[in-house]
Amino acid sequence: MPQAVQPWIVHKVYYGHFLCHVLHQDYVLRAGVDSAAIKQILLDTLDARGAEYPAEHNVGHSYRAKAPLAAQYRRLDPLNRFNSGIGKLSHAPGWADSPDDNGDAMTRIYRCRTALSEAAGLFEAAFTPDASWAGEVYPARRGLIVTQAEDQRQLHPAVWGIPERRLGLRGKDDCPTIWFRELWEVSPFLFEPESRCIIVLDCFATPTGVAGRSSKSWSGLESDILFGWAGIWSGEGANPCFTGFVVAGNALVGHDRVMPALLRPSEAKTCLSGTASEAANLARRTLPPTEMWSEALGEPWNCKR
Template sequence: MADLFRATPTRTFNVPEQVYPGYPGIVVRDHEGRRVLQSMTWGFPVRLKGMKPTSKPKPVNNARDDKLLTPFWKHWFVTPAHRCLIPFTAFAEAEGPKGKMTRTWISVEDQPVAAWAGLWRPSDEWGDCYTGVMVDATEDLFDIHDRMPVILHPDEHDAWLRAPAEEATALVRKYPASRLVVDRTTEPWFKRKPVEDPTLI
């Protein structure tokens, strides 16, 4: 992964096969002009109204494109050093009737390992953590989900990590459905997940 993204690992860490919100995943970020590969928790921790002070925060695992300039996200988006790349081979969406949903995997045809545009920040609760930017899905994928990750083309990686907010905003767009591969499975969406093998992306 480090070789693919021309990054240097910050330290040795284990890599889960599947990544779930609230669990560790891999990101690539810019640090003093060079790319580093780092393990972070997926999701910005947030405490909702009514939650007890001692309760575990909820992971906000994606950022809507139309909310990037709101107070919750703005600093992390407009500051290039807090944008990151989230490597993935496929992402999953739920399909089917409630209680019987199955996993539909979506991958990028011409990118065996692609990058989802992300943001990262330090947190008191989980240390460094990240989230992914989402846009409205293309019409071809609307029957699966109405939102989709912002998937970057390889030649856009540097701009996402280093460019001013105006240039980064232009990269926040839909990825062509013609270049995505949809794999519908019979795998249940809800299943027991072992703690040592954290989920998707």
């Protein structure tokens, strides 16, 4: 309970369902208090803790739908005619005022502007001096990843996007991002330590604005100029390739969007060599907005990679 709202609450009741994870939190407020403002503070606190709400019923028009649910609504109702505005989403016919990318699509652009020696030192990895990669990376371009080979971490370039067939998914396209649950359901063996990787980046982009006029917003970690993104990689064939895990967006990126599963450099050992449970926690974690920055520079979102 945030200290700031304690004086406005007369009584609190907490109770839960037997043998399930549904918890109720009821509050009696003092007369004259702005109940909507108090509720928003409480919801922000739940977001920071990684809680899911509402736990028992659907979002209706009271709560914002997170990225997977928002994408499901778009798939079920492409014309947006059945219950427009549900999940605090668009009321426009055909989702006309939604961003270019739909809620289920992670940004397809990130930046990795660093020197090999800097990244290798930060992630304690060996590297090949003549390695090359793109400073601005989008699918099919080469980025930098960190992998574990026996007792030594390796920093090397790889192509962004693993073919779906290698992941056990139906389709012929390359897959730049994936939800952890998607991988675990069909190919859990691909989450063994030798298949895990850390994607090196300094910021990532998300589209803001409406279709046809959206621009890029860049986001990163407040505490680290260079950081990681949990992923998996494949060394099959001539060109190593990788894909990154995505998670529900936070308040900074947008609850109706998704974002990378970001890592601090200090978490590299857990990500690459930890148990499946420990590494999975990182691959499914949404960092709180207080640990991130975001900046909109007005750059057009005009690269449909």
